[in-house]
Amino acid sequence: MILFLDTSGSTCHVYLHESSTFMHYQWQADRNLAHGLLKFLQDCLAKNHASWDDLTGLAFMAGPGSFTGLRIGATVLNTIADAQNIPIVGFSGKNWRTAAKNALKAGKNQQLVLPEYGGRPNITTPKK
Numbered sequence: 001m002i003l004f005l006d007t008s009g010s011t012c013h014v015y016l017h018e019s020s021t022f023m024h025y026q027w028q029a030d031r032n033l034a035h036g037l038l039k040f041l042q043d044c045l046a047k048n049h050a051s052w053d054d055l056t057g058l059a060f061m062a063g064p065g066s067f068t069g070l071r072i073g074a075t076v077l078n079t080i081a082d083a084q085n086i087p088i089v090g091f092s093g094k095n096w097r098t099a100a101k102n103a104l105k106a107g108k109n110q111q112l113v114l115p116e117y118g119g120r121p122n123i124t125t126p127k128k
Contacts, residue, residue, distance in 0.1 A: 001050055002057045002104060003041070004097050007033060007073030008065025014044045015097060022097075023048060033072050041076070052084055059100030062090035064118025074115050081111070092116050 004015035012029040025044045081088035090113030091099040
């Protein structure tokens with residue numbers, strides 16, 4: 001089973017792919033993403049009678065999108081990939097799920113995905 005994660009906006013999307021079936025779950029995370037993402041992922045797996053051990057690959061929607069959302073999503077998936085020793089890939093664009101699925105089927109493993117913010121960061125200088 002492949003887990004696809006999109007945390008680029010205020011609504012978190014999880015897709016589980018097994019055989020030819022895509023299951024889609026969404027959660028209006030808003031400012032609770034860091035606090036609730038792992039439980040949401042566990043609940044999605046449980047709804048499919050699956051666990052972390054059933055995952056064969058992870059796919060991340062790398063951006064562009066919410067700076068904080070992308071950082072949280074990438075961190076959680078990178079941690080799961082490392083802990084479970086499973087491949088992980090990240091892609092951007094409209095067809096990110098198809099590109100990720102094809103990459104994982106071809107045996108690709110980026111080992112670490114990074115967010116793509118869609119522009120240079122706007123770092124402000126401290127006021128003090």
